[in-house]
Amino acid sequence: MHIIISLTVSFLAVFGLVVIAFFGVWAAHLEWLFGVVIPYLAVITFFVGMVYKVVQWARCPVPFRITSTCGQQKTLPWLKRTYVDKLDNPSSTAGAVGRMILEVLCFRSLFKNTRLEFGSGQEIKYKSAKWLWLGAIVFHYAFLIVLLRHIRFFAQPEPFFVPLIENIDGFFQMFVPALYQSGFLLGAALTYLLLRRILDGKMRYISLPADYFPLFMILGLVTTGILMRYLLKVDIVAVKELTLGLAQFRPVVPEGIGVLFYIHLFLVSVFFAYFPFSKLTHMAGVFLSPTRNLSNNSRMVRHINPWNYPVKVHTYEAYEDEFREKMIDAGLPVDKESASPAE
């Protein structure tokens, strides 16, 4: 699909959601729908959808152990392996767990990224390329922190770590309210990821509306969130009343929360509901990837394929039957001496 169409469609989709929420609350006064019904439906969709996905994957067998090995195998007793080898080519479950931890927490594979460059003449260079890794890791961690900060809207009293995060996150205490770095970092990382898709020819070619949509969506979330916090203030006490009500299954819709909040909440809801149907399932899928989460020990221990079935093979007997005479002539040993009845 052409980049302009992809961008337009995804942008319009997000914009359309904003418009729906705006008119739904401002004109049609559907506060209950947007503040209670849709969020509940979204969260249910999210959980049911994700569990369904994970169960579907998990029920699917792993017939073969096809670990992608990225380091020296475990082999001769005198051949030493480095820690990196033990992680990148794990021979034990512990190694595989370590590999997964590094992958999930540090995006280790992305860290290895290189960039191709053609030099003069025939020369090809591979430069280290850490920007994608940086963009991705900032994006994910900033998103996580923003999410954790939001716990204060859903728990009373707040869990101990929430104020802790807020303290670390809010730099320059001289501002009131404190400026949270995470929101801005998230916005910056998103912008980078979006620009990368638009400006790099390869990325433009492989990107689908399904890639732009989540980016616009989260940008929408960040924008409405930042606006609410720093500029067009909403009634925070009323907001908390609503969110706490949702969390405690005693939904209430207090008067006078600005429409901006409902837009934010609607985007969040759609985002959650969209999750299980999209590439965003990588969040759970990464844990299940057989090329990464299995040790490379199938030469040591037989890996069992639950659907292994017998196949038709060409037996030695059939082979010897065909070539017996030639084998005997060549002085090769045979199991049956010439049994040809014609003689």
Next chain:
Amino acid sequence: MQTPVDIKPAMHCYACEPARLKVVDFPNPRVWSAMDEDWKLPKNWKEIVMDAFKDRLDRFRTFKLFMDICVRCGACADKCHFFIGSADPKNMPVLRAELIRSVYRRNFTAAGKVFGKLAGARDLDYGVLKEWWYYLYQCSECRRCSVFCPYGIDTADITIIGREFTNLLGLNIDWIAAPVAFCYRTGNHLGIQPHAYKSMLEFFQDEIEEVTGVRVEPSYNRKGAEILFITPSGDVFADPGTYTCMGYMILFHELGLDVTWSTYASEGGNFGLFTSHEMMKRLNAKMYMEAKRLGVKWILGGECGHMWRVINQYMATMNYDIAEGSKLEEPVSPLTGTKFESAKGTKMVHITEFTADLIKHNKLKLDPKRNDKVKVTFHDSCNPARAMGLLEEPRYVIKNVCNHFYEMPSTTIREQTFCCGGGSGLNAGEDVELRMRGGLPRANAVKFVHDKYGVNMLSCICAIDRAVLPDLMKYWVPEAGVCGVHELVANAMVLEGEKEKTVDLRNEPLAETEDAEDV
């Protein structure tokens, strides 16, 4: 992806001949050509593919997961040698997979069913099938992309399964289908019959005697041997693999190893891997069947790339039940006493593991000076590197038998190694442009060490490499030769009772003084 596929000559391999398919009872044997409009498919081809698609989604977690979780981050995009060499966007691993994924979305996901094109979904039609075929047979299943993917998405695995679909319609390429058919019947890819196999090795016996003065005596199909040796038949058949084969023979002779060759299990490689999981299993079964019949204790495997992907990742899983009740046991080197613990499941040891261990324990008399005219670099074959992790063993061997060893840049070796351009059955003659393009990154790295250190020999541990790299070198780096590791080993070995050596296994003078000027 809307751009329809344009099947170019020299960028694809010839279609399989019907006779090949009949040998292994594969469907739809007929004469066809990829350049034809009509590929003569069975009427219900779509149904066949969709049924198989669903079946594979239920049977392979990799396939199912890889269809779902790619985020199109592009980390893999410029990692494929075919993309680097061809600049065809559909050769980006992510896009190669998207060709199939788009059909998955249309047929198996809610988003694809509802939003169609907007969700990146498309119907499977004749054009799409042709596009699949073209790009599935432009992937050498090398797994380089999987190293860089944050989720380990292995496009090679998608290609393997995609090729299963094509095989259900009789759409293999002849360069794969022929070896498969030959291997099934005669035991090896080249269709070498037992008596011919023996006479080929006899020819090597003479050659070896001429060069070293020592007569080696291999044995065949011998019951009661301790070890069964299996190597790709390419080593028996074509230069420069033949020199590696002589290397094995010399090594076994010098050690007095109780080893036998088999004319039945006379192929280490397994083009079934490039056909379907089932075909892989059918061909691989011979290794254990023969080991059991001959009553050997363990199996030693020669220098081959994809052979070792099969042995390391599939063999025991697929076929170990055959070995039940055999005399196979955990391999132990009869010379050093080393237990090959890492092979205690499959009972199969890689020859560079075996030789490295011999060298470590001083069991070989070596004179590396005999290799002084070569300045060697080492090409990690994709499968031993990324589907096994055999990185140090060959290096250890080479460094002990050669005085001049230079590594290529770190981004082009070990797990980041580049394909020779002809892996996964693409090493035919008719797709030479594809091979030269795909081999460009590898050749470039060789050129780099050639210019910098005067490297003139590219060593490798793969029979396909030995078939593919010489052409690649001729085109991009004509100064560099290609050899197997055991050719270097044998050249450096000081044999008992040898005559004064003046030439190497290639019958070329040991030390070339004239060489000095072109360094």
